């Protein structure tokens with residue numbers, strides 16, 4: 001890697017940012033990067049020194065086997081150390097750093113009239129109260145707690161309360177269906193579910209308690225449901241509508257199982273001694289789509305995740321004490337875990353926590369919030385940028401965005417047009433855009449620019465973060481040097497990488513380590529250009545990325561196939577102006593069934609109900625037959641080209657019946 005002197009147009013860091021930056025230029029980046037690979041022990045030890053360890057480590061900073069041919073895959077960080085995540089992100093600031101009065105979160109509700117300010121001291125007290133409530137409900141170290149909450153402060157309280165008592169949280173994004181929630185509760189075998197009565201998302205009122213009850217009922221269909229207690233935040237009834245009298249929801253209630261949050265917290269003590277955990281004790285499970293359709297419980301542990309989220313946050317957003325940081329993701333995704341909760345709090349940062357949606361009650365809501373809280377660092381997804389671009393510059397011009405210094409994106413490749421708009425219109429040409437590539441599995445950023453150090457190329461996630469060693473392999477597992485395109489893999493672990501798939505080490509090893517022994521396989525394609533910049537080209541497995549949300553073809557296909565009229569379904573993605581990709585579904589109907597608009601609506605609803613609104617298909621096409629190989633494997637490549645109307649299909653010799661393709665092309669325009 002050399003200091004980029006490229007023929008491409010580079011966007012260089014602004015001088016004023018470089019002046020007081022943690023990593024002020026590209027040479028410093030290279031120097032630190034080299035050290036992090038040559039002496040990881042010293043590098044990570046220095047990072048660990050900032051935190052509180054009840055007992056120091058007896059083992060090295062990192063121990064691992066990354067080579068499946070040599071035995072089981074494992075990663076361990078700081079063996080022998082005892083610590084507590086919650087203590088490090090809260091008590092340490094309040095007790096040792098005198099930051100009790102500092103604002104941890106500016107909570108901004110769905111409606112601009114609802115907002116709260118939460119200091120570190122307040123956060124600590126509320127987390128302790130919640131921890132005591134969970135203990136009273138019988139939750140012990142190692143127990144799983146499922147959390148199905150919208151973006152409200154109680155979501156943060158609950159996750160940190162789990163961390164405090166050593167319980168393992170499993171947060172399920174509150175846009176998921178009861179079916180998805182049930183599946184995740186059953187896999188984790190959680191003993192407690194924390195949810196809310198309801199929430200407004202924009203103008204839509206969602207009855208979360210009803211969805212939760214449906215999920216628990218489904219869980220109980222085959223075996224007794226593991227959840228014995230359900231804690232319900234009275235959010236809609238009390239907070240959003242100013243009193244129960246305005247409560248528009250019928251909140252179903254089970255006297256034996258359910259408990260209102262307010263009542264439970266009222267007499268709960270504000271002190272709670274943290275549970276001192278082993279460095280490798282689990283911190284949380286977060287489910288992510290798997291190519292078989294069954295979600296994978298990605299497991300992250302304590303010490304390594306703390307070091308990694310904390311360090312990436314500090315460097316990638318060049319965090320300073322007086323920053324106001326806003327990440328618009330939902331805590332239900334990994335971005336929210338790492339860069340709303342743990343990373344920022346580990347740094348003692350002040351963040352905005354936003355419950356609502358970008359265009360409610362008006363299309364300038366994001367910009368209004370940036371002005372209101374004087375946001376300095378802003379982190380969002382390409383899909384949000386593309387959606388807001390549609391409204392032009394006018395909505396931004398009404399607000400003062402001059403406090404912004406750094407912009408970030410995550411979730412999917414950002415097209416250069418959206419990058420330029422973000423840079424020019426939102427950042428007024430002044431703010432570097434950090435395009436951060438990472439995954440639920442990686443725990444934190446792995447390819448990313450550093451804002452004051454890295455010359456940017458729009459659309460490239462640029463270079464590896466400290467301690468991360470990427471490489472590109474061809475189909476045969478051979479490493480490609482220089483300019484190249486192939487599979488993105490990593491040669492060694494960093495502290496924040498996942499440790500296993502919950503209850504399935506076998507799936508962990510086969511998904512990430514079997515294809516190319518010695519490497520962690522991301523599942524993403526990648527190109528390295530002549531200047532050494534990395535460009536993510538998208539998923540190369542059977543995964544789809546819609547609005548930055550990953551889902552598997554199998555998951556959507558299974559939902560469609562559950563409809564009585566469908567005999568077979570195949571799902572591919574096609575480009576979408578706002579969402580990046582959208583779903584184009586091919587369905588083969590049972591003999592007697594007719595393809596019509598009513599059926600299309602039913603199928604769309606079916607997918608929405610089974611998985612959640614984010615998975616709603618944009619197109620459903622009737623497919624009298626699907627293109628298959630002679631061995632019966634659906635050729636998704638061909639379907640993808642049909643969906644995209646690309647007529648140059650290349651080699652079709654492996655197809656069992658090439659005529660199928662013509663038929664599908666001719667009927668493409670009827671997709672609805």
Ligand code: WTA
Pocket residue numbers: 288333334335409410411412413414435436437438439440441461522523524536538539545548549550
């Ligand atoms: C994609 C989200 C290009 C990628 C943090 C990855 C990206 C998947 C980027 C993980 C980026 C994420 N550029 N693609 N900056 N960031 N991706 O687990 O395909 O929800 O494998 O984690 O999103 O999605 P996940």
